[in-house]
Amino acid sequence: MRISKRVEQMAPSGIRAFFDLVLGMKDVISLGVGEPDFVTPWHIREKAISSLEKGYTSYTSNKGMPELRQEINKFLGERYGIAYDINEEILVTVGVSEGLDLAFRAILDPGDKVLVPDPNYVSYGPTVELAGGEVVQLPTNIKTGFKITPEVIEESMCEGVKAIIINYPCNPTGTSYTKKELREIARAIIKHDLILISDEVYDELTYDFEHTPFATLKGMKERTIYLNGFSKSYAMTGFRLGWAAGPADIIAGMTKIHQYTMLCAPIISQIAAIEALKTGFKDIAMMKREYLRRRNYMVGALNDIGLSCHMPQGAFYVFPSIKSTGMKSMDFAKDLLNKKKVALVPGSAFGKDLDDHIRISYASSYDNLKEAIARIDEYLKELKHGKKARR
Numbered sequence: 001m002r003i004s005k006r007v008e009q010m011a012p013s014g015i016r017a018f019f020d021l022v023l024g025m026k027d028v029i030s031l032g033v034g035e036p037d038f039v040t041p042w043h044i045r046e047k048a049i050s051s052l053e054k055g056y057t058s059y060t061s062n063k064g065m066p067e068l069r070q071e072i073n074k075f076l077g078e079r080y081g082i083a084y085d086i087n088e089e090i091l092v093t094v095g096v097s098e099g100l101d102l103a104f105r106a107i108l109d110p111g112d113k114v115l116v117p118d119p120n121y122v123s124y125g126p127t128v129e130l131a132g133g134e135v136v137q138l139p140t141n142i143k144t145g146f147k148i149t150p151e152v153i154e155e156s157m158c159e160g161v162k163a164i165i166i167n168y169p170c171n172p173t174g175t176s177y178t179k180k181e182l183r184e185i186a187r188a189i190i191k192h193d194l195i196l197i198s199d200e201v202y203d204e205l206t207y208d209f210e211h212t213p214f215a216t217l218k219g220m221k222e223r224t225i226y227l228n229g230f231s232k233s234y235a236m237t238g239f240r241l242g243w244a245a246g247p248a249d250i251i252a253g254m255t256k257i258h259q260y261t262m263l264c265a266p267i268i269s270q271i272a273a274i275e276a277l278k279t280g281f282k283d284i285a286m287m288k289r290e291y292l293r294r295r296n297y298m299v300g301a302l303n304d305i306g307l308s309c310h311m312p313q314g315a316f317y318v319f320p321s322i323k324s325t326g327m328k329s330m331d332f333a334k335d336l337l338n339k340k341k342v343a344l345v346p347g348s349a350f351g352k353d354l355d356d357h358i359r360i361s362y363a364s365s366y367d368n369l370k371e372a373i374a375r376i377d378e379y380l381k382e383l384k385h386g387k388k389a390r391r
């Protein structure tokens with residue numbers, strides 16, 4: 001066989017499979033993609049353009065430009081009161097995506113296990129497995145607002161678990177944690193001597209309380225691979241830029257892989273990212289205000305039309321239940337797409353027990369969201385009439 005067993009056995013992304021259906025359809029309101037609907041702020045784009053004009057077209061240091069690592073460290077200090085050694089403990093990556101891949105490959109030996117929340121961001125499981133690790137599910141459910149608790153960690157722990165990955169605010173549920181909740185989770189992580197991969201790519205989109213990075217909690221910095229990036233906060237998905245901060249030995253391991261596979265992140269993106277960190281806080285505040293307005297509208301509207309929806313604390317997703325329809329999430333999503341031209345993501349793409357949920361991204365204009373809600377409402381009413389007529 002030409003393809004390795006490991007890749008052959010990998011399931012294709014549930015999101016991709018669904019969005020292949022959307023391609024080619026006209027007038028679809030797409031609430032499926034997980035990326036900001038804002039364009040990168042102009043002053044950041046301008047820096048990228050001028051960097052090209054000035055001829056910045058070379059490789060950079062493997063770890064990323066020192067000035068960028070300095071700015072990342074400054075941001076972490078000013079914002080969260082945490083400091084890293086910029087030469088030993090910070091690595092600039094090609095998005096959080098590369099950070100995830102490097103983290104798992106740097107720490108896992110064949111058969112090592114990783115606790116992965118269910119539901120989770122679609123790339124966690126495959127990335128763990130490509131690194132030779134095994135996934136152990138950490139089940140969460142609507143009763144706890146999809147939160148991971150120390151009890152769930154205790155129940156899921158088994159021989160060979162080396163690490164845990166936590167993403168907050170969470171894709172797909174929007175769930176986040178207060179400092180008190182994080183402290184409780186941290187205690188369980190320390191008790192079992194786990195390495196934490198903390199994916200905080202949505203940190204700036206936390207609405208109801210202050211975001212607390214795990215690495216700022218007592219006993220956590222030395223065991224946390226702290227991942228973040230520019231895609232969501234600054235609407236810079238296409239720049240493909242992120243960073244990892246963590247203990248020197250792990251960052252050295254990640255850097256080894258990075259220097260052979262990626263060499264460095266693109267210099268143009270790094271220059272743009274320096275600008276984002278220096279002056280982008282106003283842009284973040286503007287986008288956050290708009291996402292918050294949309295979140296409040298979506299949660300209210302979905303509950304009003306009969307799809308029960310908990311209040312997410314962050315990111316730009318709502319994760320309502322479709323239990324009332326009695327349909328499986330893929331059937332619901334396909335039927336809604338065909339009949340009303342609204343695209344959203346079936347819950348089944350995010351975990352095995354999520355077939356009675358759908359993920360809706362509100363990274364789309366307020367008008368689009370209103371129109372989508374009207375179409376979903378119509379669809380639900382037609383479903384009800386259809387059921388009555390069949391009786």
Ligand SMILES: Cc1ncc(COP(=O)(O)O)c(C=O)c1O
Pocket residue numbers: 034094095096097098121167170171199201229230231237240241242
């Ligand atoms: C939870 C989570 N982590 C990581 C990523 C990837 O981020 P990046 O664009 O920085 O690679 C995403 C993108 O949707 C995400 O939702």
